Amino acid sequence: MELKPYSGKAKRGASGVGKTDAGTTAPGFVNQNRQKTVARTGFRSGSFAGQIIYKMRCGDCGAEYGANGCDIHARRCPGCQGGVAGETLREAAPGLFG
């Protein structure tokens, strides 16, 4: 006989404390290393299952490269900040979004 419909695991909006994931994939986001999220390419990551590749641009040298969504918050420029090369950046096929 169970009278408890809920196991007591209530979501109260306390999640996310101390994390800075929210918003990193939104175009225009700039992380602590001045790396800017330009756009979502829609391509799947080749190194992280389930991740989508985002186009990033360095605020220092202007380099553009691909990054996994989960990496954006701490991304460093592969050109001038010693960051890893990251994902291959591919432009979306013409007409894909049109």
Ligand SMILES: [Zn+2]
């Ligand atoms: Zn750079």
